[in-house]
Amino acid sequence: MSHQKQKRQGFDYCKEVKSMYDVLIVGAGVVGGMLARQLSRYRLSVCLLEKGHDVALGASKANSGIVHGGYDPEPGTLKAKLNAEGVQKMYDTARELNVPCINNGSFVCAFGTKEEEETIRALYARGLENGIEGLSIISGDEARRREPELSKDVSLVLDVPNAGIVCPYELTIAAVGNAMDNGVELKLNCHVNSIKREDGIFTVTSEEGDVIQGRFLVNCAGCFSHQIARMAGDDSFTIIPRIGEYMLLDKNEGKRVSHTIFQVPTKEGKGILVTPTVDGNLLTGPNAAIAEFLENTKTTPEGLDIVGRLAAKSVPSINFRQVITSFAGIRSSEKNGDFIIRPANSVEGMLHVAAIDSPGLTASVAIADYAIDRLREMGLATVEDPTFNGHRADPHAFRKMSDEEKDAYIKEHPEFGRIICRCETVSEGEILQAIHSNPPARDVDGVKRRTRSGMGRCQGGFCLPYVMKLLKREHGVAMETITKKGKESKYVTGKM
Amino acid sequence: MLTHDIVVVGGGPAGMAAAVAAYDAGVKDVVILDRDDALGGILRQCIHNGFGLHKLGRELTGPEYADVYRAEVEKRGIKTYCETTVTGLSHDRVVTAQCREGLLKIQAKAVILAMGCRERSRGALNIPGTRPAGVYSAGTAQKLMNCDGYHVGRRVVILGSGDIGLIMARRMSLEGAHVEAVCELMPYSGGLARNIVQCLEDYGIPLYLSTTVAEIHGRKRVEGVSIARVDEKRRIIEATRRYIPCDTLLLSCGLIPENELTRNAGISIDPITGGALVDENRETDVPGIFACGNVLQVHDLVDYVSEEAEIAGCAAAARVQKGDAGAAFVSTTPGNGVRYVLPQRVHTEGSEDVSLYLRVTQPFGKVRFTVSAGETVLATAVRLKAAPGEMEKITVKSEKLHGVTEPIKVSLEVMA
Numbered sequence: 001m002s003h004q005k006q007k008r009q010g011f012d013y014c015k016e017v018k019s020m021y022d023v024l025i026v027g028a029g030v031v032g033g034m035l036a037r038q039l040s041r042y043r044l045s046v047c048l049l050e051k052g053h054d055v056a057l058g059a060s061k062a063n064s065g066i067v068h069g070g071y072d073p074e075p076g077t078l079k080a081k082l083n084a085e086g087v088q089k090m091y092d093t094a095r096e097l098n099v100p101c102i103n104n105g106s107f108v109c110a111f112g113t114k115e116e117e118e119t120i121r122a123l124y125a126r127g128l129e130n131g132i133e134g135l136s137i138i139s140g141d142e143a144r145r146r147e148p149e150l151s152k153d154v155s156l157v158l159d160v161p162n163a164g165i166v167c168p169y170e171l172t173i174a175a176v177g178n179a180m181d182n183g184v185e186l187k188l189n190c191h192v193n194s195i196k197r198e199d200g201i202f203t204v205t206s207e208e209g210d211v212i213q214g215r216f217l218v219n220c221a222g223c224f225s226h227q228i229a230r231m232a233g234d235d236s237f238t239i240i241p242r243i244g245e246y247m248l249l250d251k252n253e254g255k256r257v258s259h260t261i262f263q264v265p266t267k268e269g270k271g272i273l274v275t276p277t278v279d280g281n282l283l284t285g286p287n288a289a290i291a292e293f294l295e296n297t298k299t300t301p302e303g304l305d306i307v308g309r310l311a312a313k314s315v316p317s318i319n320f321r322q323v324i325t326s327f328a329g330i331r332s333s334e335k336n337g338d339f340i341i342r343p344a345n346s347v348e349g350m351l352h353v354a355a356i357d358s359p360g361l362t363a364s365v366a367i368a369d370y371a372i373d374r375l376r377e378m379g380l381a382t383v384e385d386p387t388f389n390g391h392r393a394d395p396h397a398f399r400k401m402s403d404e405e406k407d408a409y410i411k412e413h414p415e416f417g418r419i420i421c422r423c424e425t426v427s428e429g430e431i432l433q434a435i436h437s438n439p440p441a442r443d444v445d446g447v448k449r450r451t452r453s454g455m456g457r458c459q460g461g462f463c464l465p466y467v468m469k470l471l472k473r474e475h476g477v478a479m480e481t482i483t484k485k486g487k488e489s490k491y492v493t494g495k496m
Numbered sequence: 497m498l499t500h501d502i503v504v505v506g507g508g509p510a511g512m513a514a515a516v517a518a519y520d521a522g523v524k525d526v527v528i529l530d531r532d533d534a535l536g537g538i539l540r541q542c543i544h545n546g547f548g549l550h551k552l553g554r555e556l557t558g559p560e561y562a563d564v565y566r567a568e569v570e571k572r573g574i575k576t577y578c579e580t581t582v583t584g585l586s587h588d589r590v591v592t593a594q595c596r597e598g599l600l601k602i603q604a605k606a607v608i609l610a611m612g613c614r615e616r617s618r619g620a621l622n623i624p625g626t627r628p629a630g631v632y633s634a635g636t637a638q639k640l641m642n643c644d645g646y647h648v649g650r651r652v653v654i655l656g657s658g659d660i661g662l663i664m665a666r667r668m669s670l671e672g673a674h675v676e677a678v679c680e681l682m683p684y685s686g687g688l689a690r691n692i693v694q695c696l697e698d699y700g701i702p703l704y705l706s707t708t709v710a711e712i713h714g715r716k717r718v719e720g721v722s723i724a725r726v727d728e729k730r731r732i733i734e735a736t737r738r739y740i741p742c743d744t745l746l747l748s749c750g751l752i753p754e755n756e757l758t759r760n761a762g763i764s765i766d767p768i769t770g771g772a773l774v775d776e777n778r779e780t781d782v783p784g785i786f787a788c789g790n791v792l793q794v795h796d797l798v799d800y801v802s803e804e805a806e807i808a809g810c811a812a813a814a815r816v817q818k819g820d821a822g823a824a825f826v827s828t829t830p831g832n833g834v835r836y837v838l839p840q841r842v843h844t845e846g847s848e849d850v851s852l853y854l855r856v857t858q859p860f861g862k863v864r865f866t867v868s869a870g871e872t873v874l875a876t877a878v879r880l881k882a883a884p885g886e887m888e889k890i891t892v893k894s895e896k897l898h899g900v901t902e903p904i905k906v907s908l909e910v911m912a
Contacts, residue, residue: 247622298626301710301732325619327627403592407599414596419531419581423756427594459617461633465640479646484629488716491629492646493743496671 053486244286423456508537510789661748
């Protein structure tokens with residue numbers, strides 16, 4: 001396996017992949033990405049297969065972005081174990097990968113009823129059982145002293161100091177990028193349609209015509225993981241997709257609260273939360289409903305209405321006129337309610353890492369490590385690679401500089417002086433970096449998720465044509481081929 | 497740190513006219529900073545005609561109108577920094593800007609804010625549904641077509657009957673696209689009457705009032721939209737929901753003055769206009785910082801933008817030359833039927849007549865406007881009709897203002 005950083009340019013770089021690997025991973029979400037990154041510590045050839053045009057396009061793209069404290073999962077489950085192990089691993093890994101991640105703590109709120117207050121006490125006890133440190137129960141008044149915008153109806157609060165916030169798509173992009181920097185191959189637009197195993201070798205084909213072989217196969221296909229399992233001959237589980245809708249508010253609203261504010265959880269999920277994001281916006285959501293189909297991520301008036309009403313229950317002062325966008329995210333749940341991380345039934349060499357719903361993001365590093373332990377048990381030899389570098393350069397180094405540092409940097413790199421996105425102050429230099437570092441941004445949403453260009457209050461109204469032109473120039477393609485998010489999501493329909 | 501007498505932020509119609517006016521009033525050290533690669537602002541993409549009738553006495557396209565002012569800027573040798581984005585403005589008039597040469601810091605004696613506005617986005621409108629390509633704010637589509645030369649779609653629905661939306665309905669029709677409908681949430685259009693006629697009626701494009709887009713369909717590219725009528729509380733009437741296949745949805749649902757810099761400088765903002773609170777000189781409540789054009793209030797016509805910018809430019813020059821303009825102020829307030837009045841405060845001891853600009857709350861027939869301070873009537877004006885889409889201007893004689901101490905109220909009464 002070559003550890004030389006390959007120069008990858010244009011849309012075709014992914015065609016150069018070799019066809020035989022030690023490990024194939026299906027699905028480049030946070031789980032597949034983090035697994036690839038943790039596997040790149042070893043002398044292994046790894047290929048990450050993704051049906052989308054970019055990484056982090058499923059559940060990893062649109063979720064609450066929370067590092068959960070670990071009080072919620074039922075003791076004894078994989079969720080409880082990996083959440084507890086995952087919190088510190090997340091903070092450490094986010095630091096290594098230079099991903100925005102803040103330990104802001106969370107409050108779980110009861111609103112005056114006996115039942116809800118009982119739930120708070122039960123969660124506290126459960127947290128202790130799960131080995132979570134630092135938990136305490138505080139009064140509504142004490143909570144309001146620390147979080148003045150909290151509703152006066154909040155009567156009892158579970159204070160969770162180890163909880164935090166992280167940007168889920170940046171985490172995924174960084175994990176995949178770091179894996180690629182350490183030799184992992186990423187194959188995008190690779191929609192797996194058959195899996196066969198012969199003589200200890202998996203042969204995987206895609207709708208796009210790829211044929212890839214590997215000794216081990218890890219199923220990280222999120223909402224599609226049961227389909228991947230069935231292709232290999234295992235029908236032991238079925239994913240139930242759930243959808244959650246969110247509203248994201250302007251940075252003007254970002255300081256309403258400093259903690260992540262939860263309501264007592266229900267059967268459907270952890271309830272509507274109100275949280276600052278790592279980028280300084282305010283996020284509210286999600287509601288939780290069963291999705292009609294696997295890729296249903298549309299927002300509904302009813303859903304957004306519920307999100308607004310319940311968020312206002314926790315923090316009545318939120319100004320919903322400051323909403324800059326709403327979105328829906330998908331979750332892959334399963335009827336037993338726990339993560340599925342185990343070898344496939346009757347398919348040797350195949351590991352499922354499936355049904356990773358909340359707290360999957362929090363646990364993602366712990367999940368990857370746990371999955372590698374299972375692969376070892378299945379016979380994968382892991383020899384440490386001394387050239388592994390777990391550090392990823394900070395893609396936001398420029399925006400963190402002081403004015404004097406920026407001035408000096410621009411004099412060396414004039415492209416950082418030209419601002420493309422005014423709302424989020426993103427320069428051409430930062431967009432070029434996103435287009436040319438692993439994994440390269442290939443479409444407008446890809447640039448957005450890596451740089452925040454188009455994520456501000458005007459939502460790309462000004463910068464869209466400029467971003468399109470940079471993608472056109474850097475990838476050497478026609479404007480008509482520039483997409484929002486791959487395939488048929490084209491912006492312009494022809495030259496006039 | 498660089499120093500200049502006057503720094504103009506934004507090189508669109510407001511910025512250019514303000515810079516020229518300040519120069520002509522005797523302050524030669526004026527600079528314009530603009531984020532784009534040339535002067536002209538949004539006019540550069542407005543290739544339709546209808547500009548300049550009031551101000552220049554001839555009908556021009558947007559780029560032609562911009563060229564008139566650009567020539568004036570160049571003739572005077574006013575220094576222009578293009579591809580230069582202002583990222584910061586302090587209370588004491590230090591402007592921070594980013595460009596290829598580095599980070600500029602400029603100490604100005606006066607600053608004129610002329611950043612214009614942005615369009616309300618799909619996110620701010622919170623339209624439910626999927627999030628495919630093909631949903632554009634009207635101005636973005638206009639830029640892609642008129643500046644870059646690309647078709648943005650073939651089958652179009654437009655939400656919002658603001659002027660940009662109306663202009664784009666015609667523009668896309670001319671380029672062979674089929675505009676299925678223009679939907680307007682309100683029971684009346686916010687656009688100019690002439691644009692309804694020239695851009696919709698002349699092309700047979702239906703305008704559906706009290707109608708909104710209830711849902712966007714399509715995963716990759718827009719495949720259609722559901723439209724529905726709304727009741728008087730703007731709630732969707734489900735029974736009227738219907739599907740229109742289309743590949744493009746243009747949004748023309750209002751403009752928002754771009755006042756992030758203004759806020760950061762600690763300048764007070766009028767919640768109704770979305771722009772700074774100003775006096776009749778267009779000076780904000782932070783001394784030495786002025787605002788004009790669409791960053792102050794959204795105008796219907798560029799001609800009025802230029803006019804307002806000249807007021808700000810002359811006043812900024814006077815501020816540099818003479819210092820403070822005096823402290824006797826009264827505030828202005830909107831009365832019956834009036835949404836806002838600008839300026840929001842007025843010097844009472846000035847020597848010049850003061851024009852008040854205002855918009856009404858809803859369409860009216862014949863009305864009489866009354867400008868009063870307590871029991872004293874300062875001015876009246878009669879209009880055959882008034883609509884929110886058309887800004888009104890009422891001038892008060894300077895001598896009428898002398899000695900006024902009570903707030904000035906503008907209200908209207910409907911005439912038979």
